Amino acid sequence: MKARVTIMLKDGVLDPQGEAIRHALAGLGHKGVDGVRQGKIIELDLAETDPDTARTELTRMCEGLLANTVIEKYSIELL
Template structure:
């Protein structure tokens, strides 16, 4: 079963990479981009076939490793 985990910075946490991307977009002529926030997308392919168990396992993975919950939020989607 495929699971998509998205990890994003919490609101209020500075994202220097997002700022750099925004500046680069502006220099390419893409105007009107008011803000850019960069995150991570992680694809998991796991053996579990029960969707609820798979989701629970992915949430546990996020808490323990995939996200730093001090600065990041995460979402889990079954693909």
């Protein structure tokens, strides 16, 4: 089973990389971009075949390693 975890900074957390991207886009002539938030996507190939068990294990992975839950939120998608 394949899974995709999307990790983004929580709302209200300053995103300096997103702001740098927004500034660079403006410098390249792309006007009208009012805000950019950047994050990361992690795709995993899992041996698990049960969706509920996979989601539980992925949640444990996110809480334990993949996401800093103090400042980041995550979503899990089974593919």
